[in-house]
Structures are given as structure tokens and as C-alpha cells.
Amino acid sequence: MGTTAFGDFLRFYRLRIPMTQEELAERTGISVRSISDMERGRVRNPQRRTAELLVGGLGLTGTEAEDFAGRRATGTADGKGKPVQDRVVPAELPKLAVAALPPSLTELTGRDAEQRVLDGVADTSASSSRLQIAVIHGLPGAGKTALAVDAGHRLAHRFGNGCLFLDLRGMDLEPLTPERAVHRLLRGFGVDERQLPNDPEDRLALYRSLLHDREVLLVLDNAANEAQVRPLLAASPGSMVLVTSRNTLTGLDARHRIPLGLLPDDDAVELLALVVGRRRLEAEPEAARRLAKLCGGVPLALLIAGNRLASRVQWTIAHLADQLENERRRLSVLTAGDLQVRAAFEISYRHLTPSVAGIFRRLALVPGTDTSVELAAVASGQPVDEVEAALEKLAEGSLLGYSGTPGRYTTHDLLRVYAMERLETAERAEQVREAGLRVRHWLLTVATKAAQFFDHDRPAVTVEIDGPDPVRDREAAARWLVREQHHWRGALRAAVARGDHRQVLDLAQAMHWYSDLRGTGDLWREVFGAGAAAAQALGDARSTAEQLNYVAWAHYALCGQPREALEAQERALAAAREAGDSVVEAWSLYYGAAITRRLGSPEEATRRIRQAVELFERADYPNGRYLAQSLLGSMLHSLGEFDEAVAAQRLSEAYYRGSATAPGNDELLSMVLIRLAGSVAAAGDVATALDLLDEAESLVRRHGAIFAVARAQELRGRVLSQAGRHREAEEQLLSALAESRWSEDKIAIMVRLAELSDLGDRPEEARQYRVRALAECARYETPVARSTAGKLATLLGVAVPRSA
Numbered sequence: 001m002g003t004t005a006f007g008d009f010l011r012f013y014r015l016r017i018p019m020t021q022e023e024l025a026e027r028t029g030i031s032v033r034s035i036s037d038m039e040r041g042r043v044r045n046p047q048r049r050t051a052e053l054l055v056g057g058l059g060l061t062g063t064e065a066e067d068f069a070g071r072r073a074t075g076t077a078d079g080k081g082k083p084v085q086d087r088v089v090p091a092e093l094p095k096l097a098v099a100a101l102p103p104s105l106t107e108l109t110g111r112d113a114e115q116r117v118l119d120g121v122a123d124t125s126a127s128s129s130r131l132q133i134a135v136i137h138g139l140p141g142a143g144k145t146a147l148a149v150d151a152g153h154r155l156a157h158r159f160g161n162g163c164l165f166l167d168l169r170g171m172d173l174e175p176l177t178p179e180r181a182v183h184r185l186l187r188g189f190g191v192d193e194r195q196l197p198n199d200p201e202d203r204l205a206l207y208r209s210l211l212h213d214r215e216v217l218l219v220l221d222n223a224a225n226e227a228q229v230r231p232l233l234a235a236s237p238g239s240m241v242l243v244t245s246r247n248t249l250t251g252l253d254a255r256h257r258i259p260l261g262l263l264p265d266d267d268a269v270e271l272l273a274l275v276v277g278r279r280r281l282e283a284e285p286e287a288a289r290r291l292a293k294l295c296g297g298v299p300l301a302l303l304i305a306g307n308r309l310a311s312r313v314q315w316t317i318a319h320l321a322d323q324l325e326n327e328r329r330r331l332s333v334l335t336a337g338d339l340q341v342r343a344a345f346e347i348s349y350r351h352l353t354p355s356v357a358g359i360f361r362r363l364a365l366v367p368g369t370d371t372s373v374e375l376a377a378v379a380s381g382q383p384v385d386e387v388e389a390a391l392e393k394l395a396e397g398s399l400l401g402y403s404g405t406p407g408r409y410t411t412h413d414l415l416r417v418y419a420m421e422r423l424e425t426a427e428r429a430e431q432v433r434e435a436g437l438r439v440r441h442w443l444l445t446v447a448t449k450a451a452q453f454f455d456h457d458r459p460a461v462t463v464e465i466d467g468p469d470p471v472r473d474r475e476a477a478a479r480w481l482v483r484e485q486h487h488w489r490g491a492l493r494a495a496v497a498r499g500d501h502r503q504v505l506d507l508a509q510a511m512h513w514y515s516d517l518r519g520t521g522d523l524w525r526e527v528f529g530a531g532a533a534a535a536q537a538l539g540d541a542r543s544t545a546e547q548l549n550y551v552a553w554a555h556y557a558l559c560g561q562p563r564e565a566l567e568a569q570e571r572a573l574a575a576a577r578e579a580g581d582s583v584v585e586a587w588s589l590y591y592g593a594a595i596t597r598r599l600g601s602p603e604e605a606t607r608r609i610r611q612a613v614e615l616f617e618r619a620d621y622p623n624g625r626y627l628a629q630s631l632l633g634s635m636l637h638s639l640g641e642f643d644e645a646v647a648a649q650r651l652s653e654a655y656y657r658g659s660a661t662a663p664g665n666d667e668l669l670s671m672v673l674i675r676l677a678g679s680v681a682a683a684g685d686v687a688t689a690l691d692l693l694d695e696a697e698s699l700v701r702r703h704g705a706i707f708a709v710a711r712a713q714e715l716r717g718r719v720l721s722q723a724g725r726h727r728e729a730e731e732q733l734l735s736a737l738a739e740s741r742w743s744e745d746k747i748a749i750m751v752r753l754a755e756l757s758d759l760g761d762r763p764e765e766a767r768q769y770r771v772r773a774l775a776e777c778a779r780y781e782t783p784v785a786r787s788t789a790g791k792l793a794t795l796l797g798v799a800v801p802r803s804a
Contacts, residue, residue, distance in 0.1 A: 110267025141300030275306025
């Protein structure tokens with residue numbers, strides 16, 4: 001117990017009753033200050049009479065009374081003649097050995113931010129009046145213990161009584177009980193086994209009294225839950241408790257929480273270099289990065305991979321990376337001696353209840369690295385409420401992560417591989433196959449329904465969902481399509497491979513109008529290309545033409561590939577005429593007009609769009625007719641016929657203003673208004689053009705059509721620039737550049753920003769915009785891009801780059 005045994009036991013017996021210092025003072029006649037000084041060790045050897053009063057006040061009898069009274073030393077005088085028992089001196093609390101910490105055997109890389117947080121907690125401990133508690137949590141193998149041990153070695157010297165480390169064995173079949181933990185901690189404080197009270201409550205009170213006046217760094221590693229940790233916490237100003245756990249321990253009153261994430265790629269490679277040797281990694285840099293990615297940024301996996309390479313000097317890094325590419329072998333390969341990634345996961349898995357374990361296994365069927373509650377419910381075949389509770393348990397146990405979006409969870413690649421292993425072991429192959437099909441069917445069905453909310457030609461959504469329905473209105477549909485894009489795109493690929501032509505075509509047809517609002521060129525080339533192939537396989541010429549039209553649009557509008565677009569459009573026109581469908585034929589001419597204008601043939605483009613207007617009118621299809629009329633206005637604008645252009649645009653405007661209450665028609669009105677604004681500005685009416693753009697932007701923002709907002713901002717920037725309002729123009733163009741997805745628009749925006757930078761006497765900024773614009777030109781094959789590239793190259797004094 002050291003020299004403060006009397007004060008420690010005084011506090012222990014007082015708290016056992018329990019009794020405040022004030023109550024004990026009233027009972028014994030000893031002052032509160034004297035009792036406080038004795039408990040804090042400032043008066044270490046009280047007079048015999050004081051000890052007798054305390055024995056009586058505490059109600060001690062028999063051996064307890066004898067032992068307590070015997071703890072006061074016989075007083076003698078010091079060199080100045082003052083009795084020792086009355087002298088007030090600082091307590092000499094025993095120094096705990098840092099050697100109680102395990103050695104730092106693993107490399108700690110990429111944890112600088114976490115180390116700084118822990119340093120800050122230690123700093124706070126020195127000045128705070130309350131115990132500082134920090135919780136480190138994360139998935140198995142994230143390096144929680146390594147970080148805690150590192151903190152113990154680095155920070156122990158800041159605490160006057162050193163550091164204690166205790167493995168709570170939270171993931172063992174029999175975790176350390178709080179009673180056994182207290183016993184071990186008391187022994188760590190130097191309490192002799194013979195002095196330990198027999199009663200667990202008495203031991204706990206003694207432990208807390210010992211901790212009260214000490215400055216200790218207490219590391220509690222591998223905690224199972226809050227109930228295991230909570231009894232080990234005590235009011236101890238100046239001390240710090242560091243807890244590690246796979247569970248988040250949200251019920252613990254800890255002001256400092258450190259979620260231990262995955263290592264970024266560079267840090268993962270650095271950890272490999274520390275284990276394997278930098279020279280070896282420098283010889284195979286690409287293979288090293290591939291290996292780090294396959295380890296998923298998990299320190300345990302990286303250490304195992306590094307150890308395997310270090311012990312097999314004849315292996316190349318590429319050889320080990322090739323082994324890990326096979327998901328079915330990945331966890332078996334990640335083994336080095338008694339270190340196994342699979343075993344680390346297994347420990348957490350066996351603590352799950354059967355129902356939660358089943359849901360965890362079924363998450364392996366979810367394509368991608370994150371999931372919603374509804375998708376997990378479909379995969380598991382369980383009710384949404386039950387699944388949501390299970391996902392929370394998995395997240396609290398670090399077998400899932402929290403996405404940046406509420407209600408979504410992330411799955412680590414290695415844990416997904418482990419879940420698939422368990423799934424194939426625990427369930428029949430037929431069950432697994434049926435569940436996988438159910439997931440893919442649900443994703444495609446929900447995606448089809450969601451897209452129908454944006455269909456201007458469909459009076460109502462017609463798809464019925466078998467299972468949870470997350471898209472009950474247009475806003476929810478827009479959110480779902482963005483958040484689940486990776487999933488429904490993966491399901492589409494699986495359906496294509498399986499030859500499920502009908503469902504593929506249903507999805508592609510539904511996506512037509514939605515594709516105007518969001519998505520990349522690569523996405524829509526794939527979706528509509530799959531739709532065209534499915535329609536052809538079904539022998540549906542009309543749908544084949546329709547889908548090829550959309551393929552052509554993706555090529556020219558989003559990818560800057562007008563020649564590929566023209567080839568698709570010509571195939572679409574032939575299929576439409578084969579089907580005898582004048583509406584689809586008119587759409588083919590509409591897209592053909594846009595493509596030929598991009599190819600530098602405005603007269604031919606105008607001829608085609610006039611044909612489209614005529615066919616739409618003959619078929620009594622007003623949406624097509626007035627969109628084509630609007631595009632005709634743009635064609636006339638490009639020919640310099642501004643009055644005729646405005647007149648054509650006004651016809652379209654009148655129609656869509658009259659039908660703006662129809663679902664989605666306000667979006668079409670916004671498109672028409674943007675085109676009209678361009679023609680009006682070219683005709684010299686800047687004020688009207690700006691008013692039209694304000695209205696158009698307001699309409700598209702209502703439905704989150706960010707790309708259409710970018711088009712309005714881009715045109716507003718040009719109009720403002722022409723009006724000499726350069727600062728406002730620059731603001732608009734910068735906003736448009738950040739969101740634009742239209743190939744040639746990006747180039748035009750950067751060219752105009754360079755010109756505005758020149759006007760603002762910012763030559764280096766102007767040069768950077770031109771360099772970026774020139775690089776963008778190299779990606780596209782249009783005459784405008786080639787012409788612009790030539791001008792930019794001349795201004796920059798460089799050669800024109802080849803097209804990608």
C-alpha cells in the first residue's frame with residue numbers, strides 16, 4: 001500500500017458505510033479538514049487519540065479495528081523538533097511501472113491525428129477536475145491495441161503515478177469480470193494479496209479510494225461492453241482512462257471518442273515498407289499499391305501481408321497481390337503464423353446472436369460497399385424494423401461502419417469476403433441463389449419505379465414493389481436513384497449477363513427522362529446500350545430504335561463523341577422506319593439534328609429538326625413537337641437568324657407555360673427558357689434574357705436538377721460578360737464549371753474564365769484556365785473542340801494535343 005495506507009483505508013471504510021467527511025467529522029469531533037488531509041496523505045501518521053476516535057466513528061471492531069489503528073506509525077521528532085505525526089507533508093504516492101504495458105511490437109503508421117487527440121486528452125487531464133476518458137473503437141484488426149499501447153509508452157511520464165495496462169479480454173468466451181479486473185488493478189497498485197478485502201464491494205471501494213488521489217494513465221484494452229468498464233472508473237482528477245473496444249461503447253460517459261478507421265493508400269504502402277523494406281517496395285511500386293488496396297487499409301492485414309513477404313524473399317509483391325485477387329482465397333492467404341485476419345473476424349462473429357449473424361451473412365449478397373436498411377431487409381428476408389436493430393448492433397460492434405448518409409451502413413471488403421464464407425458454410429446453395437436473385441430483382445424494380453416519376457409521357461407510376469418500398473414520391477425517388485446507383489447499376493449488369501431482357505428493357509425505358517437530370521455519359525451509354533441489346537433480343541424494333549436514340553444522345557451530349565453518336569442515330573432511324581413508328585422516327589431526326597450541328601453542319605441540322613417538328617405534329621405528340629420547335633430556335637440562332645429564333649422559342653414557351661401543371665413539364669419549360677434566353681440575349685435584350693434565366697434556374701432547383709442549373713449559370717455568365725458585368729459573370733461561370741456535365745460547355749466556360757482573368761490582369765490564372773481547357777479539348781472529337789484547341793495552343797505556345 002505504500003506510505004498512504006492509513007489514509008487509503010480511512011477513505012475505504014468511510015465510503016463502505018457510506019458516510020461523507022462532514023458526517024464523520026460530526027460523529028468523531030475531528031475537523032473536516034483534518035479528515036481530508038489524512039485521506040489525501042498530507043497527514044500520514046495521526047495521533048493515537050485521533051485514530052481511536054476514527055475507529056469508533058467508523059464502527060470498526062475486532063481485527064479490522066486493530067489493523068486500522070496499527071496503520072499509524074509511532075511518531076518521533078524530526079530534526080527541527082516537530083512530531084512526525086503532526087507534520088503536514090506531500091504524499092509520496094507509489095510510482096506504477098510502465099513495464100506493466102506490453103511492448104510496442106507492431107509498427108504504428110498513419111495514426112498521427114489520433115495520437116494528437118490522445119496527447120490533447122492527456123493535456124486536459126493535467127488541468128481538469130474530472131476524470132478524462134477516451135474510447136478507441138474500430139473494426140477487428142484496425143490497430144486499437146497498438147495505438148493504446150503506443151499512447152501508454154508516450155504519455156506515462158505525464159502522470160505522477162505512472163501507467164497501468166489491463167486486458168479485459170472482452171472478446172474471449174469468458175471476458176474478465178469487473179470483480180476480477182478490480183482485483184488485478186489493486187495488485188497493480190501494490191496492494192498485498194493478504195490486505196485485500198474479501199467482499200467484492202469492499203475491494204471496489206478500496207480501488208476507488210486508491211485511485212482518487214493518484215495521477216494515473218489507466219489503459220483498459222479489449223473491453224466487451226460498458227458494464228465491464230463502468231465499475232473501473234472513479235473520480236480521479238489528473239488521471240486518464242483509455243479504453244479500447246470493437247464496440248462503440250455509446251453508453252459510456254466518455255467525452256473523447258476516437259473511431260479508428262482504415263489507413264489511406266499512402267499510409268498503407270508506408271506500413272508495408274516498414275515491414276518488408278523500402279527498397280523492395282520501390283522495385284515494384286504499382287504492385288505494392290495494389291497489395292495495399294487488396295488489404296483494404298486494415299493494419300492487421302497489411303502486417304500479415306508484409307510478414308509473408310518478409311519471410312519469403314523469393315516472392316515478388318505482385319505474386320502475393322495476385323493471390324489476394326481471388327476473393328475465395330483472400331482470407332486464407334492473409335495468414336502468417338498465428339496471425340489471421342479470418343480469426344480476428346471470427347472472434348466478433350461468434351458473439352452475434354443467431355438472427356444478427358444471419359443478417360450479417362446475407363449482407364454479402366448486397367453489391368457494393370454500403371447498404372440501406374431496406375436493401376439489407378430484402379437480402380435477409382427479415383422485417384425492416386428487425387433488420388435496422390441488427391444493423392445497429394453490427395455497427396456498434398464495428399462489423400459495419402456508418403455511412404455519411406443517415407440510415408446507411410458501410411461494409412469493409414474483407415468483412416464482406418468473410419460474410420460470404422460464412423454464408424456459403426451456413427446456408428444451402430439454393431437459398432443463397434434465391435436470395436441473390438431477390439436482391440437484384442428488387443433493385444431493378446425499385447429503380448424502374450423511381451425513374452417513372454420523371455417520365456413526362458407516363459400519366460402515373462405503374463410499377464408495384466414486392467418488398468420494402470422506399471420511393472413513394474418524386475423526391476424520395478430522386479434521392480434513392482442517386483444513393484443506390486452503384487447497386488442498381490450492378491443489378492443491371494447481372495441481369496444483362498443472365499439474359500433477363502424484359503427487365504433490362506423496362507429499366508432502360510424508364511430512365512429516359514431521368515437521364516436528362518443526372519448521371520454521367522458512361523452510365524447512360526451502358527444503360528441505354530443494354531436496353532438496345534435487350535430490345536433487339538426481344539425482336540422489338542420500336543424499342544430498339546428508341547434506345548439507340550438515347551445511346552446517340554449520351555455519345556454526343558455527355559461524352560463528346562459525335563461520330564459514335566451519328567452511327568447510333570442512323571441505326572435508330574433505320575429501326576424506327578422498320579417499326580413504322582413516326583414518333584420514334586421524329587426523335588431520331590431530333591437527335592440527328594443535334595449531332596450534325598455538333599459536327600459543323602448547321603444547315604443540315606436545321607433541315608432535320610424541321611422534319612422532326614413536322615412528324616411530331618402529324619403524330620399529335622405535343623411534347624416532342626415543342627421541344628423540337630425550341631431546338632429549331634437554337635438552330636436558327638446558330639445561323640444568325642435571331643428574330644426567327646426568338647419566334648420559334650416563344651411558341652414552345654407558350655405551350656409549356658400552358659401545360660406547366662403536368663408532371664415534370666416545368667423541367668421542360670426550364671429547358672425551353674434557357675434556349676430562349678440565349679436567343680433573346682443574342683438579339684440584344686439582356687434584361688429579358690436574365691429574367692428568363694432566373695425563372696429557369698428557379699424551376700430546375702425545385703427538382704434538384706444540378707446540371708440544368710449549371711447550364712443556366714453558364715449562359716448567365718456569358719450574358720453578364722457581354723454586358724460588361726465581369727465580376728458577376730465570373731461568379732456564375734465558376735459555379736457552372738463545378739457542376740457542368742456537358743462536354744463542350746466545360747471548354748467554353750474555361751475559355752471565357754481565361755478571358756475574364758486577362759481583363760482582371762491575372763495572367764497566371766488565365767494561363768491555368770487555358771491549360772485546363774486545352775486538356776479538356778483533347779477528350780472530344782468535335783469540330784468546335786478541335787478549333788478551340790488550335791486557338792488555345794497558339795495562345796499558350798504549345799503543340800495541339802492528340803485526342804484521347
